[in-house]
Amino acid sequence: DTGVSQDPRHKITKRGQNVTFRCDPISEHNRLYWYRQTLGQGPEFLTYFQNEAQLEKSRLLSDRFSAERPKGSFSTLEIQRTEQGDSAMYLCASSRDRGRPNEQFFGPGTRLTVL
């Protein structure tokens, strides 16, 4: 399977704990995006990488959130001191540099539940 993969698919944690999610993009895609989706809403942009450089960050990405893409391949999204409001589906997407860069391919998501 050469699609975008995310791990874990589900995470249940207690308030105050730290969590980390991983995303493996499609191998030839230079661009990687993180979105958050709450129930009944569309995805909301969090951050964007071009190779290993984090080029854009949304205001939604508070200080408790950090994302990395150390080698320009997989990415991690860490949430520190989780709050109940962090409960959501976290989606990763990737796209090419050229051609149709905005055509993004999404992974299955990581559903986070903060108790």
Next chain:
Amino acid sequence: SQQGEEDPQALSIQEGENATMNCSYKTSINNLQWYRQNSGRGLVHLILIRSNEREKHSGRLRVTLDTSKKSSSLLITASRAADTASYFCATADQTGANNLFFGTGTRLTVIP
């Protein structure tokens, strides 16, 4: 706040009927895309229409774009039960930003 809004929020039709969903957005765009999302899963890209295009077809899908009204429509012809999903429009604006702005989605139910 999100860029777009879909209308209706929910749509229920019989198998074989056509389904039409509308999307309105707020700012000038580079392109508009439609995605499908099955319950609890990731999004699947359906079709992209550029700002200088007015209509595009892909299989049973037909998308229109009216930039003067800042609106788009997605038509699914001869619907199937497997088309049951949420459908989102997403826009890429002209600022060069790389993120997509998603609407709130239309929940389509196709009754067999």
